[in-house]
Amino acid sequence: MNQTGLSLLAVLGGVFLAAQGGFNSNLAVLLKNPLLASVAAFFSSTIFAVAFVLLSSKSSANWTEVKQIPLYLWFTGGLFSVMGISLYYYTIPKLGISTMISLGLFGQLAFSIVAGHFGWLNLPVEPITFKKGAGFVILISGIILINIK
Structure with missing residues (x-):
């Protein structure tokens, strides 16, 4: 894909992130808990991600390659996602x-x-x-x- 196409995808990704922040901050207000809204968002994200992988994945790492991945890489991104997204859900209704x-x-x-x-x-x-x-x-x-x- 060329630079223009990639740039448009990046802009679209930003739109999706802003929109999901709006939807899920409303969920957080209604649930009275931004962390619970994060759980709901990540649960549904997992379902969609698995579906997209099953529909589009051409190849994956083999078991030997998977075992070589450092343990922290399996969890740090998820931790930062939960923290960042929860802060979004908490601050959007206030700011x-x-x-x-x-x-x-x-x-x-x-x-x-x-x-x-x-x-x-x-x-x-x-x-x-x-x-x-x-x-x-x-x-x-x-x-x-x-x-x-």
Whole structure:
């Protein structure tokens, strides 16, 4: 897939994340518990993910490869997902969806720029350049404008 197609998929992924945050924060309010809403969201996500794997998977790791995967990789992403998503569900009804998503975006951008610069999490190194720094400042300016009351 070309860069334009991948970029459009990334934007669509962002739309889906914002929409699910809206739906599931409503669920959290009605359940009176953002962690319980996370359980419901992750349970249904598991069902959909298994269905998508069964329908689309061409290949998977073999048992020898699976046994070589470090134990922390099986759980850390899930832990961070539950923490991040639960915080979304907790803060959206209190801050509003645009405020929460924009502040969440700030956290994602700040971490991703630092993590990319240093190659954290075993990801490709993406040095901080002037252009990337300027883009970050412009995005932060937009986030500030969104949040000015």
